[in-house]
Amino acid sequence: MALDPVDLTSRLIACPSITPHEAGTLTLMTEWLEPMGFECHHLVSGERPDGPVENLIAIRKGAGNGPHLAFAGHVDVVPPGEGWDGDPFVPRIEDGQLIGRGATDMKGALGAFVAALDGWQQDKGTLSLLITGDEEGPAVHGTRAIVDWLEERSIGLDYCLIGEPSSQERLGDTVKNGRRGSVNVWLTLEGHQGHVAYPQLADNPLPKMARLVAALDAMELDEGTDMFQPSNLEFTAIGGGDGTTNVIPGKASAQFNIRFNDLQKGEDLVRRIEEMAEEIAPGTKVLAKISGEAFLTPEGKLTETLADAIEQEVGIRPRLSTGGGTSDGRFLHKLCPVAEFGLPNATMHKVGERAAVADIEKLSMIYRRCLEIFFA
Structure with a gap:
């Protein structure tokens, strides 16, 4: 050569x-x-x-x-x-x-x-x-x-x-x-901002988002195959509020990525997430982007x-x-x-x-x- x-x-x-x-x-x-x-x-x-x-x-x-x-x-x-x-x-x-x-x-x-x-x-x-x-x-x-x-x-x-x-x-x-395939997901849940001393006048989205995050984190997708490791979900950010100690925030958010094997399909995973969000934290907006199967x-x-x-x-x-x-x-x-x-x-x-x-x-x-x- x-x-x-x-x-x-x-x-x-x-x-x-x-x-x-x-x-x-x-x-x-x-x-x-x-x-x-x-x-x-x-x-x-x-x-x-x-x-x-x-x-x-x-x-x-x-x-x-x-x-x-x-x-x-x-x-x-x-x-x-x-x-x-x-x-x-x-x-x-x-x-x-x-x-x-x-x-x-x-x-x-x-x-x-x-x-x-x-x-x-x-x-x-x-x-x-x-x-x-x-x-x-x-x-x-x-x-x-x-x-x-x-x-x-x-x-x-x-x-x-x-x-x-x-x-x-x-x-x-x-x-x-x-x-493996990859899907990125962004979760947003709107509440009502208010004073921490008057929770009855506000709607705190953080506990709802926390329950949804915990449920997603505990979700077992599969056990893998001979050629693929188990599919895994990893959170990359969780947010809400601006650090002020006496204000109930009006919005909570989270984002995560799922790397999945050939036992899963991106659209099926997104649908499953949407169903969980509606059940655990109604009103949560789910934005998903499937990078590839x-x-x-x-x-x-x-x-x-x-x-x-x-x-x-x-x-x-x-x-x-x-x-x-x-x-x-x-x-x-x-x-x-x-x-x-x-x-x-x-x-x-x-x-x-x-x-x-x-x-x-x-x-x-x-x-x-x-x-x-x-x-x-």
């Missing part, structure tokens, strides 16, 4: 692509992919406040019939935060580590995959790269828009590999073949190909996992089987994010091996 995956990754890191801005990353990828025979489409979607978002769809077809494999990823990164030893968008190598925002999540995988393509001849089938600038943000006008673009043109996918940092302790130890890709050609490529390059066979947060797999799994494999994830979103140079190079070799197996 003539292209250096570490150099490509460094050039991507140097673009300050804080979500949802691509900051030149998609131009770079287009410059790399078009000479390899990819037809590149820049898709701009959405308006303020969540847009516009620029996405890249690159497609290359072989001469013969074969599968359509998509590699999906994102160029946007989370804000770097304070405390970096140097500029987070000026990549540098220290002690064998490439340091910079996005090194792990997930510009390292993008650089590795593009380098894996260099000099590789595709005789059959279709290969595409689906790259968004809106994965770390609202994820409204990113991969969702790409999926719509593909469906409008009746472009089907057979398999999708996402370059998210899936590895845990070492490169190659984990492939993610599913993700749980999905699971059964073991098959995609997971076996990844496992074989990893084993051939690093000598270990990965375990399958559905742990962690959500990913854009929640949109892509509607089109085809999805699996995620990328760098070790210990430093993603952290100050001083970094990836081992050797891991980026080896990841590129694994991706190359995967392509050779898929299109043999």
Whole structure:
């Protein structure tokens, strides 16, 4: 491979692509992919406040019939935060580590995959790269828009590999073949403000909200499955009043998140919450946003190909996992089987994010091996 995956990754890191801005990353990828025979489409979607978002769809077809494999990823990164030893968008190598925002999540995988393509001849089938600038943000006008673009043109996918940092302790130890779903919920209950000495003249919403919070916290959703941990509900904020000691507040609020497995559906969970709220604290307003449903890709050609490529390059066979947060797999799994494999994830979103140079190079070799197996 003539292209250096570490150099490509460094050039991507140097673009300050804080979500949802691509900051030149998609131009770079287009410059790399078009000479390899990819037809590149820049898709701009959405308006303020969540847009516009620029996405890249690159497609290359072989001469013969074969599968359509998509590699999906994102160029946007989370804000770097304070405390970096140097500029987070000026990549540098220290002690064998490439340091910079996005090194792990997930510009390292993008650089590795593009380098894996260099000099590789595709005789059959279709290969595409689906790259968004809106994965770390609202994820409204990113991969969702790409999926719509593909469906409008009746472009089907057979398999999708996402370059998210899936590895845990070492490169190659984990492939993610599913993700939990996620729903965020906001509760608001109106009362009547008044003086604490005259409760009969007020309507305190706090005790009602407290009872509802306790009931939701005690709710057991399920016991999990062989591939998923139990669904869990976690409160992230509870509020009411302004701290004044002699005023009964006129409003109480709470918010929480549910991460759920494939035994649950987002709409069913929201309906259950609404019923509980009406029973325990009548009048509570429930606002819910389902970020994505749980999905699971059964073991098959995609997971076996990844496992074989990893084993051939690093000598270990990965375990399958559905742990962690959500990913854009929640949109892509509607089109085809999805699996995620990328760098070790210990430093993603952290100050001083970094990836081992050797891991980026080896990841590129694994991706190359995967392509050779898929299109043999």
